Amino acid sequence: MKKRKITPSQWTLLGLSLITILVLAAVLFRGAGGEKIKAGAAPPPSEAPAEPAAARPTKTINLLFPSEEDSLLHPEPREILAGPSIGEEAKQAVQELIRGSGKGYISPLPPETKLRQLFVTKEGVAYVDLSREVMDKHPSGSSAELATVYSIVNTLAVNFKPIKKVFILVEGSEKETLGGHLNLSEPFVPLPSLNAR
């Protein structure tokens, strides 16, 4: 029986290929890993909308806030990240409304409110799902409910042409009213008469 012997040159070849594989693997692995880390660390759009270095372009929308002066809704320009969809932009618009005005207008939603979800259907109905605080911390009253509902509805309609109606959900489900007045069990159409000229 002849035992197969590995020559020194074969040893060298084997060693070289092993090293190559290891190096390649290391480079690939790190590359992939690095990308993942980068994706994970990307700031959520609403947290850093003003960051100029962001890869996505920004756009300016008009948020509509109630004011102390009259019962109308007043525009306040705000920069958001553009795209990738109307739903993503509308999400930022509602989050910015919750964050409140930088010009001293009234906050239309309780600041504890979270936007749980927002999506826009093909038919142009925006479903805005808010956390329970929008009801629990709401002062009730017709005027207060008008301000809360239509700051959302009119802001979305004014800035996003495809949005024709807005259905406000709370904790994922349909509610009758926020505090006993306006009907939440069907989608709202915008009331442009509430917008200041």
Add this chain to the structure above:
Amino acid sequence: MRGPNKTSAKHPACFCLLFLSLISLAAAQPTLKVSAEDHDDYSRVVLTFPSSFPYALEKDGPLLLVRVSATSSFRLKAEPVKSRFIKSFSWAKSNDLYIVIIETRNERFRPESFEIAKKRQLVIDFYELAEPPPNEAAPAETPRPPADEEKREEPPPAPGGAAPLVEGSAAAARGIRTIVIDPGHGGLEVGARGKFGTLEKDVTLAIALKLKALVEKNLAFNVVLTRDRDLDVSLENRAAMANNHRAELFISIHANSSLRRNANGSETFFLSLNATDEEARRLAYLENNSAELEKPLAPENEGDIQMILWDLAQAAYLKQSQRLAEIIQDELNVLLNTKDRGIKQAPFKVLTGVACPAVLVESAFISNPEEERSLVREAFQENVAQAIYRGLVRYIKLLP
């Protein structure tokens, strides 16, 4: 790797899936089918139920109402009516109650019903009764004895039927006219709250009781309060009370609250529709033909549009409601010494299903400390009641 981004990215997909499945569920919604056919001496209506629901029959003039208590929702599919006696089918919905309305061409009929359990069918045969003698057909000339009148108004319970649910219909038939006054909120649902602790529900009840007293003392109207004490009443039930009593007017009384500290004044609301242009046009058609509410729609329009009639019963009364709002606001301006905020439109839940002229009065702002002090004062409450009362008197003069 489970970064927070990954999970949040997953959500829209889940949401969309859930939504899609909801849509497909809605598409496969169970259906209640209604059809009519003529036989030699009767006309037969067959209702095929999607599953077995309790029901009750009630005869009301030329109508036969089939009240179905359904725990799940369903659609109504009516076949075009070609019958010598059955005129049309329509339907209405309120909470878990569906009402299939069978309109006949003559109120003198006897319904006989039986069930075919295997097919989940309810069969109702309509037998026409002989025409009354001519003097009975013209009641204005020869008053009938009261016993006879009683008999005509309260038809014997239909076979298999439960007690009629429309409590106010007998009163309406006797020509007694009803106004429904709705004190906003109640019970655990306190409404808005003033800085000094005043609750909207207490103010609205106090004003409503004063208004009731004024109307009952001075007008030949029956007044129904949606609540006469501190009680939870759902918004849909408030509207249903108006419809069940065949109310001619519906007045909801509220005290306002704003996010603005200084907001003040009085305003009167009537309903605005959450309808896009196309739907609004369709509803405007209904409004201009509000007689359509009295007689159910032609069978070719069955389905969707009739749902709107009940879900949005108020759509047919917007013009009258606007007039009522204008008149009441006028009187508030004269009597209250508050800022005139005018009349406005908004989609108030409580007004949506009311099938008569309906307004919501925001007497003053409970969120404004000065007006909160007014709202608890007996004299101010009396003035609000007086102003609404004067508005009602002016409006009633416009009624036929």
